[in-house]
Amino acid sequence: xxxxxxxxRIALAIARKDALSELRGRHATVSxxxxxxxxxxxxxxxxGPDSRRLTEAAPGLLWLAIVFAGLLAVGRLHLVxxxxxxxxxxxxxxxxxxxxxxxxxxxxxxAMLVLGGVLLPAVAILYGIDLSAAALPLLATLLLGTIxxxxxxxxxxxxxxxxxxxxxxxxxxxxxVVAPLLLxxxxxxxxxxxxxxxxxxxxxxxxxxxxxxxxxxxxxxxxRFLLEE
Amino acid sequence: MSDTRCxxxxxxxxxxxxxxxxxxxxxxxxxxxxxxxxxxxSPRSMGAFDTPPPAVVTAELARLFAGYPALAxxxxxxxxxxxxxxxxxxxxxKTTLLRILxxxxxxxxxxAEVDGLDVSRNPHLVRRRIAYLSHxxxxxxxxxAFENLAFAATMLGVEPREREERLAVxxxxxxxxxxxAQRVRTFSAGMRRRLALGRLILAGxxxxxxxxxxxxxxxxxxxxxxxxxxxxxxVGATVLVASHAVERLLSVVxxxxxxxxGIVSDIEGIGxxxxxxxxxxxxxxxxxxx
Numbered sequence: 152x153x154x155x156x157x158x159x160r161i162a163l164a165i166a167r168k169d170a171l172s173e174l175r176g177r178h179a180t181v182s183x184x185x186x187x188x189x190x191x192x193x194x195x196x197x198x199g200p201d202s203r204r205l206t207e208a209a210p211g212l213l214w215l216a217i218v219f220a221g222l223l224a225v226g227r228l229h230l231v232x233x234x235x236x237x238x239x240x241x242x243x244x245x246x247x248x249x250x251x252x253x254x255x256x257x258x259x260x261x262a263m264l265v266l267g268g269v270l271l272p273a274v275a276i277l278y279g280i281d282l283s284a285a286a287l288p289l290l291a292t293l294l295l296g297t298i299x300x301x302x303x304x305x306x307x308x309x310x311x312x313x314x315x316x317x318x319x320x321x322x323x324x325x326x327x328v329v330a331p332l333l334l335x336x337x338x339x340x341x342x343x344x345x346x347x348x349x350x351x352x353x354x355x356x357x358x359x360x361x362x363x364x365x366x367x368x369x370x371x372x373x374x375r376f377l378l379e380e
Numbered sequence: 381m382s383d384t385r386c387x388x389x390x391x392x393x394x395x396x397x398x399x400x401x402x403x404x405x406x407x408x409x410x411x412x413x414x415x416x417x418x419x420x421x422s423p424r425s426m427g428a429f430d431t432p433p434p435a436v437v438t439a440e441l442a443r444l445f446a447g448y449p450a451l452a453x454x455x456x457x458x459x460x461x462x463x464x465x466x467x468x469x470x471x472x473x474k475t476t477l478l479r480i481l482x483x484x485x486x487x488x489x490x491x492a493e494v495d496g497l498d499v500s501r502n503p504h505l506v507r508r509r510i511a512y513l514s515h516x517x518x519x520x521x522x523x524x525a526f527e528n529l530a531f532a533a534t535m536l537g538v539e540p541r542e543r544e545e546r547l548a549v550x551x552x553x554x555x556x557x558x559x560x561a562q563r564v565r566t567f568s569a570g571m572r573r574r575l576a577l578g579r580l581i582l583a584g585x586x587x588x589x590x591x592x593x594x595x596x597x598x599x600x601x602x603x604x605x606x607x608x609x610x611x612x613x614x615v616g617a618t619v620l621v622a623s624h625a626v627e628r629l630l631s632v633v634x635x636x637x638x639x640x641x642g643i644v645s646d647i648e649g650i651g652x653x654x655x656x657x658x659x660x661x662x663x664x665x666x667x668x669x670x
Contacts, residue, residue: 168527236515236516240518
């Protein structure tokens with residue numbers, strides 16, 4: 152078996168294992184989705200009933216909800232490894248560390264895509280936005296945004312999983328790093344919803360691609376240091 | 381697993397696949413009444429070398445936790461194919477020694493080698509040779525017993541075409557085939573321990589590190605551990621086992637090492653010796669002869 156094929160198999164096994172654990176977790180998945188929907192609702196209350204204002208703010212609110220709920224999702228994917236010494240066992244398997252990173256990032260991106268898939272229609276309903284005209288660019292933005300977020304989140308969740316104050320440390324360390332992603336994703340979403348009048352959508356999507364590539368490479372290269380005790 | 385093969389030994393039977401069925405074994409006192417045990421082997425655990433390097437060599441091995449020494453200079457040599465008991469009171473350094481050899485933690489000072497490989501410099505290669513049972517089971521609560529083993533099989537490089545059959549054999553070996561589809565969350569501590577033992581026999585390790593393997597186990601579970609110890613010895617694998625079940629262990633091991641306050645206080649038996657401080661790793665002065 153070629154090395155790359157073996158690593159892909161390991162990454163898929165980890166992603167599958169995390170997905171199964173997540174789906175079978177009694178309340179974690181549902182509570183994350185509820186949390187994200189609640190964030191959207193509260194932002195709506197905070198901005199008031201002005202529909203024009205809500206429509207303008209919708210891209211930012213959508214991505215803030217994705218980021219906040221995403222923090223919970225990527226953190227929990229590492230938290231499952233703290234059960235009964237699972238993280239140590241994972242580190243002792245004779246596999247490439249980048250394959251473990253890839254598996255965790257894949258599971259994270261999957262969880263966030265589901266999250267985005269639920270939140271997009273929720274935003275449309277709550278803030279009265281028509282998504283049908285911009286479905287493809289919105290999906291591309293969502294895909295690129297979640298990949299980048301999962302790439303960064305997997306690294307920082309691995310870094311903080313052994314910390315006592317991990318719930319605080321994860322957002323504290325991660326949010327500054329995902330700020331460019333948040334900016335690009337919000338701008339791309341705004342451009343897509345407005346029909347891209349200034350032709351800037353492609354530039355924002357390119358920025359997201361660059362962010363994703365850099366973060367995936369950096370995460371895969373450095374993740375091995377996080378598993379050593 | 382592609383590197384798995386069988387080597388015929390007088391006390392072993394060979395069922396033409398990657399298994400070894402160990403029945404009666406000349407070293408085992410309970411061997412005559414012992415049922416057959418199936419484990420998987422690889423060239424590494426079958427004495428692939430003409431003159432194998434010692435399975436374990438440590439030189440002045442020390443580990444500090446927050447400035448306090450859990451291990452304070454242990455120099456040992458364990459010969460390949462031997463089963464050695466690590467004895468000593470709580471806090472003696474048994475677990476720390478096993479965790480360093482398993483590459484779970486790095487030593488603060490000194491060196492450790494497994495099959496001639498430095499554990500700090502070649503952890504990836506060392507991990508291919510070892511199987512480690514720690515206090516924690518390392519299992520996932522929301523996966524079933526079968527799924528937990530299947531995940532471990534993938535991580536250990538077991539070929540997909542061999543997986544189903546191998547998992548069935550391993551589950552039967554540890555007596556969990558009836559609850560294979562049950563989530564581990566519903567398991568007792570003893571059942572979890574058995575499943576963790578099953579993970580050890582999925583691949584073919586050359587060095588097996590067991591930390592309190594009898595903990596939480598019932599009589600039947602303890603017998604599983606005994607059978608595995610005999611089977612591993614039968615295929616030439618090396619076993620280091622830390623346990624407080626001294627009486628039970630002494631009947632199945634070749635030698636024993638007593639640790640106290642992080643240092644070796646006593647060594648008895650064959651296959652294990654102390655390496656003098658002046659001699660580096662890989663240069664033994666005394667060696668237990670088989």
